[in-house]
Amino acid sequence: MYQQRNSFRSGSRGRHNRSNSNRSFGHNRSGRGRFQPKQLDPRLFIKPADAVQSEVAPVTSTxxxxxxxxxxxxxxxxxxxxxxxxxxxxxxxxxxxxxxxxxxxxxxxxxxxxxxxxxxxxxxxxxxxxxxxxxxxxxxxxxxxxxxxxxxxxxxxxxxxxxxxxxxxxxxxxxxxxxxxxxxxxxxxxxxxxxxxxxxxxxxxxxxxxxxxxxxxxxxxxxxxxxxxxxxxxxxxxxxxxxxxxxxxxxxxxxxxxxxxxVKTGATAQNVDQDVVHLSGSDKISVLKELLKQQRFQKVLIFGRTKYGVEKLSVTLSQNGFSVGAIHGNKRQSQRQRVLTDFKTDRINILVATDVAARGIDVKDITHVINYDQPDTYADYIHRIGRTGRAGKTGQALTFVE
CATH class of the missing domain: 3.40.50.300 (P-loop containing nucleotide triphosphate hydrolases)
Structure with missing residues (x-):
């Protein structure tokens, strides 16, 4: 149905040149309308988690x-x-x-x-x-x-x-x-x-x-x-x-x-196993549902580009039996806070969000970040995946590539 870690890999784990990490590899995809967002080079989304090598001196105080x-x-x-x-x-x-x-x-x-x-x-x-x-x-x-x-x-x-x-x-x-x-x-x-x-x-x-x-x-x-x-x-x-x-x-x-x-360690990026999901003509929502059914996807944050798209995706997943909520700019603050609390307390295990609404989210034990829609910039990408792989744990980030 879909492929992971295929032609974009170079070598056994397909590392990309990290000197490119601050560049925007934007290009207009054929067949897209003129107002469609540019796409980043998918190689930016592929990188295995490393053991965190902190240069910060160990803490000995209480x-x-x-x-x-x-x-x-x-x-x-x-x-x-x-x-x-x-x-x-x-x-x-x-x-x-x-x-x-x-x-x-x-x-x-x-x-x-x-x-x-x-x-x-x-x-x-x-x-x-x-x-x-x-x-x-x-x-x-x-x-x-x-x-x-x-x-x-x-x-x-x-x-x-x-x-x-x-x-x-x-x-x-x-x-x-x-x-x-x-x-x-x-x-x-x-x-x-x-x-x-x-x-x-x-x-x-x-x-x-x-x-x-x-x-x-x-x-x-x-x-x-x-x-x-x-x-x-x-x-x-x-x-x-x-x-x-x-x-x-x-x-x-x-x-x-x-x-x-x-005291920056780079741990946010190093502690996250980053990969892509090549749709290869498969239905996008079907691929997502198959992923979410897997037991290892325990607590998942999904990013979408628009408020409408995030709400629609949340409703669709809910109708398919998933425990899901959404936060975006069209929701009242009380609604956003209620959904976020539900996510923190495991009443729901899937949260769908826009970039702006997700800024400041600090939730423990997020196992996966899924970029259902690609971010506009690499800086946004790094911010997104930083929601997982915290407190010394390894997280996983998957980005959908058509």
Whole structure:
């Protein structure tokens, strides 16, 4: 029905020249309309998983070694966290000491705890302060809020989630209760500030999470404006998977002699076995269904290009007896969050998503990522497959090629 690892392989495992990984091998396929997206070279999607060779020094400390309030260490232990990850190990001390910091780390490496712990420690010491955390997507903002809730258990720390897709007037009412931590997406934060509901005058800690993603999504003006409203005496923390001139520009303009730490291991790509599925004239949905019936496809994230296509695919799979949900821009935030929760808690084992809706998804134990529709860029591809192969486990990514 379909073929894997065929003519695109060169040698026993068909490695492609990795120097091409940042190039776009786009070309118009014959017979496609002029508005059809370009296709990437399928060789980019073929690479076996490697043993991760980390250049990061091994962590020998525990959370109790840091100057953290006792309640935070207790909460970490109750969550099963005793030893910090490399990004936490290297970032905690300078952040606790008040330095501005640029942290470069792959997704899924625990950077949220690296900035949440110092914020909570600061608020325990001085509850009159505020902190602002800006994230590129609603899903990531929700994830950060959930992490803060768990880490601040037993503490009088109030948070507010300020994202689109939910009622703004309810958020305005929550802001009147004087929360300690604002967590939100750029557009909604800017809207609330312009309405006079979000007062940033006492915000002395700001976190810019997944900065490269926020710039890719066109939020540079909103972020720049929000930063201009903050007190000059503040601590600014910037986390990003990559750093380029745009990120450097934000750092140079709004940060004070930031320390830069990098614990990137390349594990996201190395820990994922990447391959293609050649349709060879076979019906695309039939091939997908045959794959999903296999026992090893335990928890699967499927990417589609359009909101309509994602919804249609989800409905079709559901009608064929699969336990599936979908997230995309046409769904209300409450719907998206419900589906994501179902996926996290194994009520469903298949999630179909668009690129934008899937940014910020942090779900454990995803066994497979399937690119039902090819990504537009190689950067999007790397982001997609980074949802699997986490926490030292090997994941698999399959890309459909017609």
């Amino acid at each position: 959370f109790s070694d840091f100057k953290l309030p006792k309640q935070l260490v207790t909460n970490l232990s109750s969550m099963g966290f005793d030893t910090p990850t490399p990004i936490q190990d290297q970032a905690l001390t300078p952040i606790l000491n008040g330095h501005d910091l640029i942290g470069l780390a792959d997704t899924g490496t625990g950077k949220t705890i690296a900035f949440v712990l110092p914020i909570l420690a600061k608020l325990i010491k001085d509850p009159a302060q505020n902190a602002l955390i800006i994230a590129p997507t609603r899903e990531l903002a929700v994830q950060i809020k959930d992490d803060i809730k768990a880490l601040s258990n037993g503490l009088p720390i109030k948070t507010v989630l300020l994202i689109g897709g939910t009622g703004i007037y309810r958020q305005i009412q929550e802001l009147k209760r004087n929360p300690h931590i604002f967590i939100g997406t750029p557009g909604r934060l800017k809207d609330l500030h312009e309405r006079g509901s979000l007062n940033l005058n006492n915000t002395h800690t700001i976190v810019l999470d997944e900065m490269d993603r926020m710039l890719d999504m066109g939020f540079v003006k909103d972020i720049t404006k929000l930063l201009s409203f903050l007190p000059k005496e503040r601590q600014t923390l910037l986390f990003s998977t990559t750093i380029d001139d745009r990120v450097e520009g934000i750092a140079h303009t709004f940060m004070n002699n930031p320390l830069k730490i990098s």
